[in-house]
Amino acid sequence: MTKKCEQLLQSPLTDLDIREAIEAIRFITRRYPALDYHGFVDSGSLLNKKNSMTQNRVLAAAHAIKRMSLCLKWVKRIHLRTTLNRDHSSYGYKHMVEGCAAGYYIPNGIFIAAALSLGVPYKIESKGSLNAIFPFSERSVRELTVY
Numbered sequence: 001m002t003k004k005c006e007q008l009l010q011s012p013l014t015d016l017d018i019r020e021a022i023e024a025i026r027f028i029t030r031r032y033p034a035l036d037y038h039g040f041v042d043s044g045s046l047l048n049k050k051n052s053m054t055q056n057r058v059l060a061a062a063h064a065i066k067r068m069s070l071c072l073k074w075v076k077r078i079h080l081r082t083t084l085n086r087d088h089s090s091y092g093y094k095h096m097v098e099g100c101a102a103g104y105y106i107p108n109g110i111f112i113a114a115a116l117s118l119g120v121p122y123k124i125e126s127k128g129s130l131n132a133i134f135p136f137s138e139r140s141v142r143e144l145t146v147y
Contacts, residue, residue, distance in 0.1 A: 017069045017072075024072060024114060025113065028113040032116060035112060037108075037109040038109050039109050039112060040131075064110055067107065067110045070101045070106065072117070072118065074093075074096070075114050077140065078136045078141060079136075085135060085137075085138060086133055088136070090108050091108050094107070094111040100144065108131065112132050115134055
């Protein structure tokens, strides 16, 4: 684990961290109905619409707050570049956060929600994909990542 990663994610949650995570989850569940716990779903499918409503409830569950807070802390440390970074998707980034936060499973949808709540530009990786890509600087990603 890198020293920056350890310092960033191993600190205890503050009341401010918890409030920020709750607000981010509230914002995302209203603004992005096609985003669920696993990532983006095909909003045209009736089954996926029903699953998405259920998953949004899961996204807002108490156990999601710690995970959202970890992702928010990680994303805030990443510098943005002008173009999308196609070297990694949200699925890869969520594993990077898991590497810093030993013992925590980070759902793809929670990672995406954290980035979107912070206003990070995105694009769905490909048609039908659950994943998103972001304009994260590869250099700042490497500084926080355990490979």
